[in-house]
Amino acid sequence: MEPASAARVSRRRLLGGVAGLGLINAAGIGLAGCATQSASAAQDTVPFYGAHQAGITTDIQDRLAFAAFDVTTTRREDLQALLKTWTAAAEAMTRGAMVPGDSHANEMPPADTGEAVGLSPARLTITVGFGPSLFDGRFGLAPRRPAALTELPALPHETLDPARCGGDIGIQACANDPQVAFHAVRNLARLGRGTVVTRWTQLGFGRTSSTGATQETPRNLMGFKDGTRNIRSDDAAALDKHVWVGTEAGQDWMRGGSYLVARRIRMFVETWDRDRLSDQEAVFGRAKYTGAPLSGKTESDNPDFTAKTADGQLTIPEDAHIRLAAFENNNGLRILRRGYSFTDGTDARTGTLDAGLFFISFQKDPAQFITLQRKLGTQDALNEYILHVGSALFACPQGVPDASRYWGHALVEG
Amino acid sequence: MEPASAARVSRRRLLGGVAGLGLINAAGIGLAGCATQSASAAQDTVPFYGAHQAGITTDIQDRLAFAAFDVTTTRREDLQALLKTWTAAAEAMTRGAMVPGDSHANEMPPADTGEAVGLSPARLTITVGFGPSLFDGRFGLAPRRPAALTELPALPHETLDPARCGGDIGIQACANDPQVAFHAVRNLARLGRGTVVTRWTQLGFGRTSSTGATQETPRNLMGFKDGTRNIRSDDAAALDKHVWVGTEAGQDWMRGGSYLVARRIRMFVETWDRDRLSDQEAVFGRAKYTGAPLSGKTESDNPDFTAKTADGQLTIPEDAHIRLAAFENNNGLRILRRGYSFTDGTDARTGTLDAGLFFISFQKDPAQFITLQRKLGTQDALNEYILHVGSALFACPQGVPDASRYWGHALVEG
Numbered sequence: 083m084e085p086a087s088a089a090r091v092s093r094r095r096l097l098g099g100v101a102g103l104g105l106i107n108a109a110g111i112g113l114a115g116c117a118t119q120s121a122s123a124a125q126d127t128v129p130f131y132g133a134h135q136a137g138i139t140t141d142i143q144d145r146l147a148f149a150a151f152d153v154t155t156t157r158r159e160d161l162q163a164l165l166k167t168w169t170a171a172a173e174a175m176t177r178g179a180m181v182p183g184d185s186h187a188n189e190m191p192p193a194d195t196g197e198a199v200g201l202s203p204a205r206l207t208i209t210v211g212f213g214p215s216l217f218d219g220r221f222g223l224a225p226r227r228p229a230a231l232t233e234l235p236a237l238p239h240e241t242l243d244p245a246r247c248g249g250d251i252g253i254q255a256c257a258n259d260p261q262v263a264f265h266a267v268r269n270l271a272r273l274g275r276g277t278v279v280t281r282w283t284q285l286g287f288g289r290t291s292s293t294g295a296t297q298e299t300p301r302n303l304m305g306f307k308d309g310t311r312n313i314r315s316d317d318a319a320a321l322d323k324h325v326w327v328g329t330e331a332g333q334d335w336m337r338g339g340s341y342l343v344a345r346r347i348r349m350f351v352e353t354w355d356r357d358r359l360s361d362q363e364a365v366f367g368r369a370k371y372t373g374a375p376l377s378g379k380t381e382s383d384n385p386d387f388t389a390k391t392a393d394g395q396l397t398i399p400e401d402a403h404i405r406l407a408a409f410e411n412n413n414g415l416r417i418l419r420r421g422y423s424f425t426d427g428t429d430a431r432t433g434t435l436d437a438g439l440f441f442i443s444f445q446k447d448p449a450q451f452i453t454l455q456r457k458l459g460t461q462d463a464l465n466e467y468i469l470h471v472g473s474a475l476f477a478c479p480q481g482v483p484d485a486s487r488y489w490g491h492a493l494v495e496g
Numbered sequence: 497m498e499p500a501s502a503a504r505v506s507r508r509r510l511l512g513g514v515a516g517l518g519l520i521n522a523a524g525i526g527l528a529g530c531a532t533q534s535a536s537a538a539q540d541t542v543p544f545y546g547a548h549q550a551g552i553t554t555d556i557q558d559r560l561a562f563a564a565f566d567v568t569t570t571r572r573e574d575l576q577a578l579l580k581t582w583t584a585a586a587e588a589m590t591r592g593a594m595v596p597g598d599s600h601a602n603e604m605p606p607a608d609t610g611e612a613v614g615l616s617p618a619r620l621t622i623t624v625g626f627g628p629s630l631f632d633g634r635f636g637l638a639p640r641r642p643a644a645l646t647e648l649p650a651l652p653h654e655t656l657d658p659a660r661c662g663g664d665i666g667i668q669a670c671a672n673d674p675q676v677a678f679h680a681v682r683n684l685a686r687l688g689r690g691t692v693v694t695r696w697t698q699l700g701f702g703r704t705s706s707t708g709a710t711q712e713t714p715r716n717l718m719g720f721k722d723g724t725r726n727i728r729s730d731d732a733a734a735l736d737k738h739v740w741v742g743t744e745a746g747q748d749w750m751r752g753g754s755y756l757v758a759r760r761i762r763m764f765v766e767t768w769d770r771d772r773l774s775d776q777e778a779v780f781g782r783a784k785y786t787g788a789p790l791s792g793k794t795e796s797d798n799p800d801f802t803a804k805t806a807d808g809q810l811t812i813p814e815d816a817h818i819r820l821a822a823f824e825n826n827n828g829l830r831i832l833r834r835g836y837s838f839t840d841g842t843d844a845r846t847g848t849l850d851a852g853l854f855f856i857s858f859q860k861d862p863a864q865f866i867t868l869q870r871k872l873g874t875q876d877a878l879n880e881y882i883l884h885v886g887s888a889l890f891a892c893p894q895g896v897p898d899a900s901r902y903w904g905h906a907l908v909e910g
Binding site (some may be wrong): 147185191196199245261268282287298302306352360362370425430435437 | 561599600601602603604605606608612614615659673674675678682685686689693694695696698702703712716717718719720766769770771772773774776837839840841842844847849
């Protein structure tokens with residue numbers, strides 16, 4: 083494994099160097115082209131260092147590659163070395179640079195696998211989290227386990243596949259290019275060989291091709307806009323209140339961090355597609371095409387949960403998804419959602435599409451999700467069309483301030 | 497099912513109408529925004545009608561959704577109705593319109609599933625092909641089976657999973673947005689309910705984020721540029737010679753069509769990543785970063801297969817992939833490749849990544865692929881790192897000239 087200080091070869095510099103030698107001028111890329119690339123690279127880069135990890139409040143990118151790993155070593159030093167190496171590699175990749183180390187020596191395997199060479203950083207973020215299982219006896223970390231970090235309890239309306247649950251460490255890689263996101267996870271898995279094994283992975287996608295002047299709310303695979311009332315990334319007060327762990331947690335390494343809940347939610351799209359429009363809208367409590375709450379006219383209208391129809395029925399039904407999930411009806415409780423659609427081929431048993439939502443939420447305490455899901459899992463009209471089949475919880479530590487520190491530094495050092 | 501003449505609601509017109517009613521002006525989308533959308537929509541549209549089907553020589557889009565279906569009816573009329581309905585839906589979706597039919601009646605399931613509302617057409621193409629199995633006794637099509645359309649023979653270096661092979665009908669949907677590509681396949685599957693069942697599906701991705709002035713050749717998951725010497729889409733002579741079926745085929749419905757071979761090629765990326773750079777380059781016969789043949793300096797250099805090193809060895813080794821595949825070494829034989837990378841999570845048996853290349857090639861006769869693969873499958877140095885695990889062959893009929901005809905019209909009519 084390579085130390086953090088190893089030479090970092092920029093993917094862009096590599097290509098620039100080649101152009102300087104005249105090797106790809108034949109392909110029509112001149113100096114003007116390179117200048118454009120650099121400007122674009124800067125625009126396409128999300129800073130890695132900071133008080134918080136990137137990839138939590140970062141405006142959502144188009145693609146997800148998620149991987150859960152189990153640690154196979156029992157030595158704390160191996161875990162430290164892994165996190166150091168991973169941090170240096172993640173920082174490099176988010177800049178559009180190759181994985182630190184030598185990728186050009188003929189007699190060695192390249193340090194970087196190479197499939198992202200020539201690609202933009204594509205707003206890549208890589209976010210790490212630690213599962214409850216990491217705090218068992220193996221590394222002496224039990225005293226540093228936050229009280230909030232325990233395995234999620236059994237929840238209503240879930241049929242979990244153990245092969246899609248849990249993990250000692252979770253990595254969320256998001257980028258506007260699937261090859262860049264996959265490259266990140268693959269190279270971290272490779273750097274971890276001998277220290278971690280991959281437990282499960284999940285790819286996801288969001289909207290890419292909206293051509294509107296403003297960012298439109300993406301639609302989920304049920305055809306409804308999803309995320310209208312999400313916490314906004316510029317709402318610092320709400321983030322502090324609901325997402326970022328503060329001083330109350332009692333574990334320094336989690337201050338400025340957040341808890342990531344991942345749920346693989348299968349949608350029974352074939353059944354959904356047979357439901358009539360008015361019922362689909364009643365299930366969500368919103369109009370399908372405009373995204374407006376049934377009590378309002380535009381997507382941004384606040385739902386009026388007291389509104390009634392002419393015949394005295396609630397306009398937004400009792401069991402509508404947005405009524406049950408709304409902070410107004412949950413003592414102000416909110417979570418930051420950051421999920422992606424998935425389609426993983428066909429379910430071999432039923433011939434139906436294995437598609438749905440890879441739900442990701444960030445919150446300062448997993449109890450926020452648990453409270454909400456206990457309610458939704460029993461009352462939500464949506465339950466007829468969905469099932470939670472995978473689940474994981476990861477404590478995402480505070481951000482890495484600079485190159486002198488690494489992911490989980492305060493957790494695994496000292 | 498809806499006839500081809502059913503009302504077609506443009507996704508864009510729908511939104512335009514909503515804006516006109518002032519419903520989403522609150523979200524900041526004014527008329528200027530709509531004008532931008534229309535310009536972009538035109539730019540993002542690949543014409544559906546033509547002498548050839550789109551999606552064959554169309555410049556490759558970023559995303560693939562492929563589905564193979566088996567027909568469950570045995571009545572020719574059902575097959576005709578399906579192809580009519582599918583053609584109308586495909587034509588609409590490639591324009592960015594919703595699936596024909598009513599998506600706004602409250603008391604009916606919407607004709608379109610809705611998740612592409614508000615998205616650009618994203619250069620969507622939908623290409624249909626018929627498998628050899630469609631020409632068995634069920635529909636009386638045996639006399640119209642071209643001699644070239646038989647199941648692929650057993651080929652060297654394959655371990656095929658029957659669940660990833662074959663199919664009566666294949667649908668290739670390509671777009672620059674995965675949600676648009678998935679939406680297309682999902683809606684065709686839905687329209688086919690009762691007539692077809694999904695046999696297998698495959699998602700794929702290519703490069704998206706290259707910021708260079710020229711289109712750079714995409715890299716495969718081994719980190720090498722892939723497609724450097726492919727047939728160019730503007731090389732009409734080569735396309736006529738190698739890709740488009742001419743009058744020699746003896747089946748009118750295939751004139752202007754092409755044969756699609758799909759091979760799911762698993763890459764053992766973990767093993768590959770342990771190989772040293774010089775060996776990786778010897779396997780392909782190209783330099784990893786520049787893409788230049790080992791005998792040359794730039795990617796566009798023609799390989800010199802006679803070149804020797806100072807110590808008398810072939811510069812491009814005997815078993816290098818590009819030597820074995822080159823038309824110069826195969827009596828001028830060429831195929832048009834149009835493959836996509838895939839990553840489908842983790843192989844549960846081995847814990848390794850289930851990743852690789854979903855190889856698609858078009859040729860005027862499947863014998864072109866068979867000849868090439870018999871050679872590559874036995875001699876290619878790449879075989880140490882790959883395995884063919886899925887396989888299918890589809891005869892893609894000639895294009896649909898206008899709304900009076902449909903996919904396979906000349907095959908299933910009369």
